[in-house]
Amino acid sequence: MSQFVRDARIAQIYEGTNGIQAMDLCGRKLAQNGGAAIQAFFKMVGEDIAEAKGDETLAPFAEKLEKALGEHQAATMWFMQNAMQNPNHLGAGAHHYMHIMGIVTLGLMWLRMAKVAKATLAGSPEDPAFYEAKLATARYYMDRYLPDAGALRRKLESGSDSMMALGEDAFATAA
Numbered sequence: 784m785s786q787f788v789r790d791a792r793i794a795q796i797y798e799g800t801n802g803i804q805a806m807d808l809c810g811r812k813l814a815q816n817g818g819a820a821i822q823a824f825f826k827m828v829g830e831d832i833a834e835a836k837g838d839e840t841l842a843p844f845a846e847k848l849e850k851a852l853g854e855h856q857a858a859t860m861w862f863m864q865n866a867m868q869n870p871n872h873l874g875a876g877a878h879h880y881m882h883i884m885g886i887v888t889l890g891l892m893w894l895r896m897a898k899v900a901k902a903t904l905a906g907s908p909e910d911p912a913f914y915e916a917k918l919a920t921a922r923y924y925m926d927r928y929l930p931d932a933g934a935l936r937r938k939l940e941s942g943s944d945s946m947m948a949l950g951e952d953a954f955a956t957a958a
Contacts, residue, residue: 805877808884809862821859828852828891835894840901840918847925848890854932855887861940871943879939883932890929897921 813821829852835845858880866873900917908914 801881802878805881806874809866809873809877809880813859813862818859818863825852825856828887831891831894835898838898838901841894841897844894844897844921844925847929848887848894851883851887851890851929851932854936855883858883858936858939861936865942869943871947875941875943875946876939879935883935883939886928886932886935890925893921893924 828848832845832849832852835841835848858876862873862876862880866876896917900914900921904911904914904918
């Protein structure tokens with residue numbers, strides 16, 4: 784029982800840490816050096832997508848990753864255009880942005896794993912089931928997780944108005 788209590792307590796700390804990391808990513812890292820790091824990331828993902836589109840097996844994965852990348856790019860542009868004018872937008876959307884970036888990054892990793900799995904299967908490996916499972920898992924990720932990037936972008940773009948609608952008085956201790 785005591786382990787459950789410790790686990791429940793640490794989850795609250797991790798949740799706060801995720802928020803801090805999200806604010807750091809969006810508040811400092813995105814705009815650093817004129818956005819060079821995020822632009823380099825977009826370029827890297829785009830290059831992998833372009834290469835995979837030429838492969839019959841990998842093309843469906845690449846198309847889905849390309850759509851999620853577009854959502855990530857749109858979310859980035861929205862932040863650049865709106866968060867500077869209203870910092871509350873940054874606070875309201877940073878967590879969603881961090882998740883979009885994570886989804887796209889993992890999509891890139893699954894695309895790369897699928898590429899290796901396909902190449903390995905072509906060479907008659909000792910354990911083909913392992914590599915077939917990699918392709919199936921990549922397909923699952925592309926189908927089930929990449930679409931979340933669009934929903935998260937829409938949440939991010941809803942801004943901070945509904946979150947900031949209550950005045951400070953609403954948070955006063957109830958009598």
